[in-house]
Amino acid sequence: MSSLHAASASPLTETSHRSSSVRLSFVPILIHVFFWVICLACLIPLLLVLVVSFTDEKTILANGYSFIPEKLSLDAYRYLFSDSSALLHAYGISAIVTIAGTIASLLMTSMLAYPLSRQDFKKRKIVTLFVFFTLLFNGGLVPWYLVYTNVLHLQNTLLALMIPSLLLSGFYVLIMRTFFANTIPGSIIESAQIDGAGEWRIFFQLILPISLPVLATVGLFTVLGYWNDWFNSLVFISDSRNISLQYLMTKTLLNIQFLQSSAQKSGSVQFLFDMPTESVRMAMAIIGMGPMVLAYPFFQKYLIKGLTVGAVKG
Structure with a gap:
């Protein structure tokens, strides 16, 4: 059965x-x-x-956006590169600020996050609370502006594009602190101390080389922040030689809008029809995103690991 x-x-x-x-x-x-x-x-x-x-402006006005345009045109790029020296100079300013600012930001962020991850740092809870406090509250726009202009006198300098709101972020400090605390065993630090290594040597020769995932992750977000920033140029820069690429393209778009409104008031319909407005906006987006698209593959392999390794306590 x-x-x-x-x-x-x-x-x-x-x-x-x-x-x-x-x-x-x-x-x-x-x-x-x-x-x-x-x-x-x-x-x-x-x-x-x-x-x-790359679409002709008249075709856009007549048929709207299309993946297969009836007529191709380089008018938008000709308009943007009509003053190529200013565009290339703004590219150089953005590149310098992005590279130097990212390196300085990663150095300062890691140097603040690493002590906060150490159990033998007695004041770590107080300092961590202070860092977290900056995520919730700030002094406001006017005091922020007065400190950098009247106290630090950073207006019309490249430091004005690097320091305000971009150099150090409490959020990135907490991410790095969690990564250091959950990923780096204390026995490694103790072994290095027994061998006679000082704190600076431990940090630069031991901690940073094994922290590439979180450094690359935070570095990617910092690069995006510096490259896409235009507000600091608007607030602190009055010398056109020190403006960033994003602010230059913002000014270009505002100039086009001003010309459009003037043409509407004067009744110049043909001028409105010939001005490459929509195509210029898209060309500005392509020019602005180009370096970031090329830089992303270098950070991609570290991105997910850097975000997730320190997220769960091991």
Whole structure:
């Protein structure tokens, strides 16, 4: 009787195992399809921006945006590069500020986060509270401006593009502190101290080399912050020789809007029809995002690891 029951149950068991295995085999396929959809949702708008930047303005006004334009044109890029020296100079300013600012920011952030991760630092809770406090409250725009102009006298200098609101972030300090605390074993530091290494040597020769994931992650976000910043140029820079690329393109867009409004008031319809407004906006986006698209692959392999390793206590 028992053998009969086992014989009757075995086909059902095999069928259930097969159905479960079939369901499990579909899971990776669904995950891949989902991420392909996400990738396409990110790439298709970028492709549209690129195509529109090379589309004739009259075609855009007549037919709207299209992935297959009726007529291609370089008028938008000719307009932007009409004063190529100013554009290249602004590119250089943004590159210098981004590189120098990112290096200085990573150095200061890691030098503040590392002591906060050490259990033998007696004041770490107080300092951590102070860092967290800066995430919730600030002194306001006017005191912020007065400190950098009347006290530090940074106006019209490259330091004004590097320091205010960008050099040190409490959020990045807390990310690095968590990474150091959860990833770096205390035994490594103790071994280095027994061998006679000082704190500076431990930090630069031991801690930083094994912290590349979090450094690359924070560095990527810092690079994006510096490269996309235009507000500091607006507030602190009145000398056109020190403005960043993003602010230069913002000024260009405002000039186009001013010319449009003037043409509307004067009734110059043909001028409005010939001005490459929409295509210039897209060309500005392509020019502005170019270096970031090239820089991202160098940070990609560290990005996910740097965000997740220190997120869960091991």
